Amino acid sequence: MSKGSYRLSRRKFLLASSAAVAAACAPTSGGATPSVGAATSTPPTPQTIKIGQILPFSGVYTDLGNSMKRAADLYIKLNPTIANRPVKLLYADEANDATKAKTAATQFIEQDQVDVVMGIVPTPIAYALRDVFHNAQMVYIGTNAGGDWLTRTAGSIPNQPSSKSPYIFRAAFSSWQISEPIGEYLASKKGLKEVQLSYANYGFGQESARDFTEGFRKQGGAIKGDDVKPPLGNSDFVSFVQQIKNNPTKATYHFYSGADAQKFLTTWDQLGMKAAGYVLFGAGFLTEQDVLENAAAAKAAEGAITSLHWAVTLDNPENKAFVDAYQKEYSKLPDVFAVQAWDGMRAFDEAVKALKGETSDKQKLIRALEDVKFNSPRGAFEFDKDTHNVIHDMYIRQVQQQAGKYVNVIIDKVGRVTDPGK
Amino acid sequence: MSPEQFVLQALNGLAIGSLLFILAAGLSLVFGVMDVANLAHGAFYMLGGYFAYSLVRGSTSACFRTSIDFWLALIVVPLLVGAVGFVVARLLLRPLRGRHLEQVLLTIGVAIVLADLVRACWGGETLSLPAPRGLDISIAVLGEPYPLYRLFLIAFGVVLAIVLWLVQERTKLGALIRAGVADSEMLSALGVDTERLFVFTFAAGAVLAGLAGVVGTPILGLTPGIDETVLILSLVVVVIGGMGTLSGAIVGALIVGPANTFGSLLVPEFALALIFMVMAAVLLFRPAGLLRR
Numbered sequence: 001m002s003k004g005s006y007r008l009s010r011r012k013f014l015l016a017s018s019a020a021v022a023a024a025c026a027p028t029s030g031g032a033t034p035s036v037g038a039a040t041s042t043p044p045t046p047q048t049i050k051i052g053q054i055l056p057f058s059g060v061y062t063d064l065g066n067s068m069k070r071a072a073d074l075y076i077k078l079n080p081t082i083a084n085r086p087v088k089l090l091y092a093d094e095a096n097d098a099t100k101a102k103t104a105a106t107q108f109i110e111q112d113q114v115d116v117v118m119g120i121v122p123t124p125i126a127y128a129l130r131d132v133f134h135n136a137q138m139v140y141i142g143t144n145a146g147g148d149w150l151t152r153t154a155g156s157i158p159n160q161p162s163s164k165s166p167y168i169f170r171a172a173f174s175s176w177q178i179s180e181p182i183g184e185y186l187a188s189k190k191g192l193k194e195v196q197l198s199y200a201n202y203g204f205g206q207e208s209a210r211d212f213t214e215g216f217r218k219q220g221g222a223i224k225g226d227d228v229k230p231p232l233g234n235s236d237f238v239s240f241v242q243q244i245k246n247n248p249t250k251a252t253y254h255f256y257s258g259a260d261a262q263k264f265l266t267t268w269d270q271l272g273m274k275a276a277g278y279v280l281f282g283a284g285f286l287t288e289q290d291v292l293e294n295a296a297a298a299k300a301a302e303g304a305i306t307s308l309h310w311a312v313t314l315d316n317p318e319n320k321a322f323v324d325a326y327q328k329e330y331s332k333l334p335d336v337f338a339v340q341a342w343d344g345m346r347a348f349d350e351a352v353k354a355l356k357g358e359t360s361d362k363q364k365l366i367r368a369l370e371d372v373k374f375n376s377p378r379g380a381f382e383f384d385k386d387t388h389n390v391i392h393d394m395y396i397r398q399v400q401q402q403a404g405k406y407v408n409v410i411i412d413k414v415g416r417v418t419d420p421g422k
Numbered sequence: 423m424s425p426e427q428f429v430l431q432a433l434n435g436l437a438i439g440s441l442l443f444i445l446a447a448g449l450s451l452v453f454g455v456m457d458v459a460n461l462a463h464g465a466f467y468m469l470g471g472y473f474a475y476s477l478v479r480g481s482t483s484a485c486f487r488t489s490i491d492f493w494l495a496l497i498v499v500p501l502l503v504g505a506v507g508f509v510v511a512r513l514l515l516r517p518l519r520g521r522h523l524e525q526v527l528l529t530i531g532v533a534i535v536l537a538d539l540v541r542a543c544w545g546g547e548t549l550s551l552p553a554p555r556g557l558d559i560s561i562a563v564l565g566e567p568y569p570l571y572r573l574f575l576i577a578f579g580v581v582l583a584i585v586l587w588l589v590q591e592r593t594k595l596g597a598l599i600r601a602g603v604a605d606s607e608m609l610s611a612l613g614v615d616t617e618r619l620f621v622f623t624f625a626a627g628a629v630l631a632g633l634a635g636v637v638g639t640p641i642l643g644l645t646p647g648i649d650e651t652v653l654i655l656s657l658v659v660v661v662i663g664g665m666g667t668l669s670g671a672i673v674g675a676l677i678v679g680p681a682n683t684f685g686s687l688l689v690p691e692f693a694l695a696l697i698f699m700v701m702a703a704v705l706l707f708r709p710a711g712l713l714r715r
Binding site: 057059060062063066093095192201229230231233235236238239240242243245246257258263267270271272296398 | 423424428430431434437481541545546547549550552560566567568569572641642643645646647648652686687690691693
């Protein structure tokens with residue numbers, strides 16, 4: 001027996017054992033990371049409506065992607081057909097990476113020939129894909145990314161051309177809708193005179209800060225100190241929260257979402273900010289249900305006032321039905337991202353019903369979507385015919401403990417908030 | 423920035439620096455002895471972090487379901503990662519002995535495979551591991567609450583540096599390693615089994631990466647891509663300090679840790695560029711690193 005063959009057998013052993021490890025792990029990844037390839041393996045019947053969902057299943061916004069997938073899956077489970085046509089959901093991981101998202105969108109459009117594309121969580125990716133949808137004349141219903149520019153004309157964002165496209169609808173929200181009204185509200189109704197800002201330093205965080213500033217200043221408020229701006233997907237918040245203490249006011253407005261929000265609030269708790277008299281305000285994602293699942297983050301968030309177009313405690317029949325169905329299916333409370341994915345499905349469903357299942361004429365589909373009106377878990381839902389951005393109520397919410405759980409309780413409302421569009 | 427703030431931020435920088443030192447010590451050791459830049463070092467860190475997460479939290483992984491104490495994990499996990507390093511060195515790197523470029527390329531392959539296995543086992547979510555009980559509190563530093571765990575991490579780095587220095591300077595093993603760094607051919611001619619020394623060194627590097635994974639996770643958290651982040655930072659540390667010397671890893675970490683912290687506070691858009699500019703300057707004026715003899 002030569003040394004060579006001895007080593008060869010070891011290599012074989014390694015190959016076999018690593019294959020075994022891979023096989024042991026692989027089945028578990030199926031649910032967490034759905035692939036486009038798997039979804040396209042069976043040729044669908046001609047009548048099937050195909051909905052492409054581009055969502056983050058890895059990275060800082062994974063929880064959001066999973067939540068939105070749950071809602072879309074639930075919608076199809078409860079409504080298996082739209083206008084008597086069977087529905088198929090296709091998922092692709094955008095991984096907070098514009099290149100991956102573009103590949104996914106192109107595959108949906110060219111290879112799978114989907115009827116509509118939904119999803120996309122981070123604003124920069126929605127911006128990057130805007131031309132892809134517009135040029136392919138593919139109807140896209142945004143169910144999260146809230147960057148103002150996506151549904152706006154030239155001049156509204158410095159140095160940007162018009163982004164508005166007939167093919168782009170947004171069932172989620174715009175940054176302006178989340179941040180401007182609470183700015184006005186805090187200055188006028190809460191008598192807040194000055195505040196400092198901290199935000200995830202990327203497109204949407206910067207927009208949120210700017211829109212808040214616009215509303216806050218309009219009612220006589222002033223922004224104090226240097227903005228604290230960690231990068232998106234930041235790993236260590238201690239130095240940034242310490243920096244907040246440098247600024248001359250204890251009233252603080254924040255934009256963080258997903259894993260960032262959890263880490264930020266955990267650090268807030270760790271550094272004893274509440275005891276030191278600091279007060280939290282923010283865009284509603286800061287204290288959304290996905291964040292409050294973390295006990296330390298929830299403790300830090302207690303009392304925080306944020307604004308969002310939904311709250312789990314919202315008292316209307318559609319919300320009760322939605323929260324119940326979601327909880328029954330997944331044994332957990334839904335979050336706003338689930339509501340957005342749900343409303344995207346519902347809006348498309350209503351439009352296709354109005355067209356009696358005929359989705360091939362894009363212009364007719366666009367008209368039908370413009371006319372969609374329904375009661376969503378968030379309240380009255382319709383698209384602005386001009387901008388294609390959703391018109392909805394904004395709720396001012398405060399984190400409170402109810403029956404041992406931290407939830408957002410609605411303390412006020414700003415009715416029918418419409419993005420200015422320019 | 424007030425003086426108190428400066429001190430607190432400096433502590434943050436030192437805590438990150440301490441973590442980077444543990445990483446860079448392993449990377450530097452492997453490079454010094456084997457002349458191979460181990461680009462799987464970040465993946466070993468990540469593996470250590472995820473092992474620690476699963477062993478301590480005892481849930482959410484399809485591959486592991488147990489629960490042990492953080493302190494036990496601090497011993498067990500580096501050994502597990504070291505075993506992975508041993509397997510990689512013995513079965514994959516050794517057949518390519520002497521072919522350094524191929525070995526480096528192989529470590530890239532190992533890094534990709536490990537990253538995908540981690541993704542398959544633990545998914546893509548951001549995971550966090552709380553600091554161990556007793557260290558999960560904040561204590562007053564200059565009148566401001568400061569997380570105790572970070573002070574522990576700084577102390578841990580200092581103690582480890584002393585231990586590694588003693589091993590390097592005062593033990594036979596350390597002598598072998600130093601001789602391997604200086605001239606491994608001569609060492610081989612003197613009758614030392616350098617092949618074994620290489621495998622051992624690589625495994626020891628993996629142990630250090632695994633150790634960093636355990637102590638670093640309560641601060642940095644776990645997310646796909648953390649392997650690349652720590653690999654790049656520790657490569658920068660090693661390049662600045664000088665490949666193959668323990669003191670180089672210390673000096674590099676003391677520069678890069680605070681540079682990273684202050685950079686991301688003062689010039690957020692520019693933080694990473696700042697670190698690379700320091701590296702570029704070192705490469706221009708001291709191509710072998712600040713402390714490379």
